[in-house]
Amino acid sequence: MTSAATPPGLARFNALEEPAALAVLHETCASTAWARRLLAGRPYATADDLYAASDTAMGGLGAADLREAMAGHPPIGRPRPGDPASAREQSGMTAAPDRLKAEMLELNLAYQERFGHVFLVCATGRTGEQLRDALTERMGNTPERERETVRTELGRINRIRLARLVDED
Incomplete structure (x- = not known):
């Protein structure tokens, strides 16, 4: 059910046919389980309802679902070509000096070797130095703690x- 207070983007999302809505959700998060849970909750009356459903779905993802979600994210400092969301979210690395970009490449590789997946962080609004510092700090996490940190970061990115999506006119 939608009302006059429902943001236009949310109303459009609620009205999408299932395959189109699933595609939109998959662009937001590569986890099929997450997308299906959000799809099952439609229609959303408010943006906060959608965000709460996202948080709940993220909390319910198993290890394989988290791996699937992470696979949709390129390494920090190397946004996926042709992906405006990736480039926008990682814009803090765009103006970073070459020295920092090279350092991030090395740190990303070390992180992937340690944890077996891409370093995932909500990069929006962070500078290259802040991203480097976050990566360096998280290298000391246990795999279990890092998995939960990744879950939190994915939730932030999804929101x-x-x-x-909600704010689109």
Whole structure:
């Protein structure tokens, strides 16, 4: 059910046919389980309802679902070509000096070797130095703690992306 207070982007999302809605959700998060849970909750009356459903779905993802979600994210400092969301979210690395970009490449590789997946962080609004510092700090996490940190970061990214969807005119 929608009302006059329902943001236009949310109303459009609620009205999408299932395959189109699933595609939109998959652009937000590569986890099929997450997308299906959000799809099952439609229609959303408010943006906060959608965000709460996203948080709940993220909390319920198993290890394989988290791996699937992470696979949709390129390494920090190397946004996926032709992906405006990736480039926008990682804009803090765009103006970073070459020395910092090279350092991030090395740190990303060390992180992937340690944890077996891409370093995932909500990069929106962070400078290259802040991203480097976050990566360096998280290298000391246990795999279990890092998995939960990744879950939290994915939730933040999903909320930002969902807000863009909701706010679209």
